[in-house]
Amino acid sequence: MSYEHILFTEVDGVATLTINRPQVLNALHTGVIAEMIHAVDRVRDEGTARVLLLTSTGRAFCSGADLSGGGAGGGEESKLPRSAPDAGKVLETHFNPLMERLFSLPVPFITAVNGAAAGAGCSYALAGDIVIAAKSAYFLQAFVNIGLVPDVGSTWLLPRLAGKARAQAMMMLGERIKAETAADWGMIYQVVDDEALMDTANALAAKLAKGPTQSYALIRAGIRACMDVTLTEGLMVERHNQLKAGRTADFAEGVTAFLQKRPAVFTGK
Template sequence: MAYEHILFTEADGVATLTINRPERMNALHVGVIAEMIHAVDTIRDGVSDARVLVMTGTGRAFCSGADLAGGGAGGGGERTSGPVDAGKVLETHFNPLLERLFALPVPFITAVNGAAAGAGCSYALAGDIVVAAKSAYFLQAFVNIGLVPDVGSTWMLPRLAGKARAQAMMMLGERVPAETAEDWGMIYKAVDDAELMTTVNAIAAKMAKGPTRAYTLIRQGLRDSLDKTLTEALMVERRNQLHAGRSADFGEGVAAFLQKRPAAFTGK
């Protein structure tokens, strides 16, 4: 597939998906989302050999959310004077992309280079590891246009920042600077703008050589445990440890430990 709205590259086990609409602050419409889904599916389906996915944006924004001028909130590019089903495009495009990102068989890192608003805020915070430039900010912009938070933000934000902060973000529609997001526990780290990609690339390179199956079980296990009792979470951990213990990477990890050498993980 030839991409018009994104850049998708792969090198040394790291796939990088860059939303490439800087003139629209990387705003999303169904065409952009379709390309993103296609790129993510190449990793999910094993077409790509990537063992890590990095997502970022071109220019001064990570992603400004739905492209209101281009029909991003209405499900298509058509303009209409009548009522719009603003939830239709969630069902057909935005939500399927989020669920694919959560279900990836490899770690997912977001490099938040600028504004992350609306749906862009959700995709940014969906990363297993979120690194943001200090000039970046997170914004739940929906209330400013009379809509409600979507693309998983009502599920993610209370778990990341707590109910009080999440509710204030959603109801006041105010920017949360990257350093505040770090203080709140929403993201892993805020770094100087010039250091963003250096930091992210170093993390991605490390994880591309790590125990991929264990990473997958960790990311799934953490999310599962958020909605379970302690007893249920213990059962999930036990099941995941069974699968991790059967991996070749576990055997290599133990051998490397005993031989006092770096492990050479293969992701298998």
């Protein structure tokens, strides 16, 4: 597939997916999402990338669904009578499959939020394992302004990150949450100066690309599995994941390097 709406590169184990529609603040329609899914599937299936970095061009990370270009209500649902639209159809066919893919990646996933992250863009930004935001960035759930509800995992993700009270107020009031506030609330990992964003994100990606990839994958899966289970069930998840991690070549290398008092050289195996 040739890409029209995104940029995709892979260098030294770091795959960088960049939404490239700055003229519309990187708004998303089905074509953009299809390209993003294709790129994420490459990361999953080709096995050469050891980390995914998601960012965007221009002054916004993503303004959400492109309401004028099939982002919400385009595709098959546009054939329905105007009196009976299915505003959720495109979630089922495009937006949600992308979110599921991002969560189930076998490699770490970083987001570098370079500006406004609204609606679906907010969801994708906050889905990162590690979220770094520029000081000028903000997060917004403004669905109430057009009579819709937050989607693309927002009502699942935000209460877990910011707590029910803050998440609910953010969604019901349609308030902008500045990057520094988001960091204070525990929504994101770090805020940096705008000009330092990509250097910071790239340095972090490079570090993760040299780490124990399978361990990272098990950490990602373990956290997701343990968010909705009892302590006893969580302990069992950890027990099974430790079994898998203990059988990797990176574990053997890590122990050897520790005993030899040298830095470990992980291969992701």
